[in-house]
Amino acid sequence: MDSKKSPDKKKSVEGVSRRTFAKRALQAGLGAGAVATGLSSAFTGNSTQFYDEYDYVIVGSGAGGGPLAANLARAGFRVLVLEAGANDPSDDTHNIPAWHPFASEDRKLSWDFFVKHYADFDQQKLDSKYVPGKGVLYPRAATIGGCTTHHALITVYPHNNDFDRIAQSTGDSSWESWNMRRYFQRLERCQYVSRPIFSNPSRHGFDGWLPTNRGNPALLLEDPAILKIVKAALAKYGLEGAIDQIITGNMNLDINHWDVASGLEGPFIAPMAADSKSRRSGVREHLLDTQAIYPNLLHIRTNALATRVLFEGNTAVGVEFLEGASLYKADPYYDESGTAGILRQVRATREVILSGGAFNSPQLLKLSGVGPAHELRDHGIDPVVDLPGVGENLQDRYEVGIVSEMTEDLALLKDCTWGADGDPCLNRYRYGWFNKGPYSGNGPVPSLVKRSKPDLEDPDLFIFGVPTDFHGYFPGYSEALRNYKDRFSWIVLKGHTNNTAGRVTLHSADPRDTPDINFHYFGEGNDALGEDLQAVVEGVKISRDIMSGPLVSKGVSRELLPGAEIQSDQQIGDFVKNQAWGHHASCSNKMGPASDPMAVVDSKFRVHGTNNLRVVDASVFPRIPGFFIVVPVYMISEKASDDIIATATGQAV
Secondary structure, three states: OOOOOOOOOOOOOOOOOHHHHHHHHHHOOOOHHHHHHHOOOOEEOOOOEEOOEEEEEEEOOOOOHHHHHHHHHHOOOOEEEEOOOEOOOOOHHHHOHHHHHHHHOOOOOEEEEEEEOOOOHHHHOOOOOOEOOOEEEEEEEOEOOHHHHOOOOEOOOOOHHHHHHHHHHHOOHHHOHHHHHHHHHHHEEEOOOOOOOOOOOOOOOEOOOEEEEOOOHHHHHHOHHHHHHHHHHHHHHOOHHHHHHHHHOOOOOEOOOHHHHHOOOEEEEOOEOEOOOOOEOOHHHHHHHHHHHOOOOEEEEOOEEEEEEEEEOOEEEEEEEEEOOOOOOOOOOOOOOOOOOEEEEEEEEEEEEEOOHHHHHHHHHHHOOEEOHHHHHHOOOOOOEEOOOOOOOEEOOEEEEEEEEEOOOOOOOOOOOOOOOOOHHHHHHHHOOOOOOHHHOOOOOOEEEEOOOOOOOOOOEEEEEEOOOOOOOOOOHHHHHOOOOOEEEEEEEEOOOOOOOEEEEOOOOOOOOOOEEEOOOHHHOOOOOOHHHHHHHHHHHHHHHHHHOOOOHHHEEEEEEOOOOOOOHHHHHHHHHHHOEOOOOEOOOOEOOOOOOOOOEOOOOEEOOOEOEEEOOHHHOOOOOOOOOHHHHHHHHHHHHHHHHHHHOOOOO
16 A cells, blocks of 8 residues: 555554553553453544554654644655644633743643752752642643643744754754754744845745744833833843834844854844734644645544554554543643543554653653663563663753832733733734734843853853743742732743753653653752853843843832842852743753764664654753754754655655
């Protein structure tokens, strides 16, 4: 049968005996009835018939797996996407850019991981966000589109060095930054820069699946207090008089211009992934649009929790999964006494691709027998390939909030009721024409890009302001945002972090269990010189300087965080160590040559020591790229599409 055509008959499950299948079901805690049902030869969903066999089976529908699945289907291959969450049942209010915090705590689509920042419990409990007995909340999403359905929409291109270093370490010139830029151009549909007629020095893309827009800077005119804060921030670059140019759009401040990727500093306006009507738009829409066009090629199976990759020898031949809702323990609706799910299998005639992210992809590899052999044996898992790097090298960025209480409510938000009956801001968003108001953006304040010290290769600080109280993630944090209209926060984000000591390890062999996640912040990590901490301290001082200057200080009642009593660098450093957080987990299946004993995948995303198995998500980066992870992941998804199609068509090098 031509593998690029949709099958005209159902095929039986092959390669795993009924006895082995039953044994796996019992190991997963399932009953005999679940096993019998699980051996059905075809799967039928609400509106789609599912087959036993596809060209490609992709685990995860987020930033890595979603664009990849769409590209493979559009190239004519049969693709199944396994998504552990449901098809997002939320109403359209979660597509409102300013409402992303509420989306991240929507119980219908969230997975709530609780992580450790430190192994030292005495240090860990100093974090005000720490939940006793659990850890620190790390919001993830389980639905079509993954975390792109709740992220803050910030769409920022990484630095050229992020890709050039991969090219150097792997010897693969296709990773060089000049070449990688074309993947950004391919996926972007830029709607805030005019399409060029001849040359394209900005190297923006204008025909891709991801619309990019910018918030309306004219909103600054509606809030004198925020306007003063912006002027004070611009003064850091000698641009305090440029505010009129910014508001009118005559000063571009385009952070995604090709020139900026070489390491420029300055104030910039970060674009957001929203369409021309100021609605969230991204992977979810791209996947569903593709499925509508190619219904016989792209199938998306929701409520399907992958439990392991199926191997014949070292060759991946399919995926085993549990069918059922809320089966993973990170799901807020997980019920220990509820259904255990139905164990099923699906075959991949070409490849299996894992795109579960920095937590779940290493977990699934280990559950499948790929990882550190000693850890696998400790949990009763027979090793298929001993790869000690699986789950190691976990990285994140450090962030802290500098929160000020203003002398009065911010004018921009004073009338907003965040969805209560008659909300004037919501009415303005829905029915406004030229200016949809504060809900239409993810913050009207330009971001500051700086080096924490002058000798750094690339800027490492991204400092941005938000008109609310935000100091990290904790249960109920989004509801707390509704309560404060007199708060302004600067968020200091430390990019290009040095610490690579985080780990993802198995808690148990139960695929429904969450792994143990410890980032080993600061002193517990391997940043021997403490440069990460020093950089964040510098960012705090920059933010404070803006708020304490003559232009802004009269409008500030008091500093809530770190607080007036925190003054010395040592005190600021302790504040940072206690209160920092991150939300760009990556690098836990790092890319590198086979000669690197800690490398998990090669430069074509292929898992070392296996055949027909790749990982395409944030976990594959050797070092965390740029400031925000989502654009680099989109780019590698596009690149992986080319690599996989080249293999399928016999053009791979």
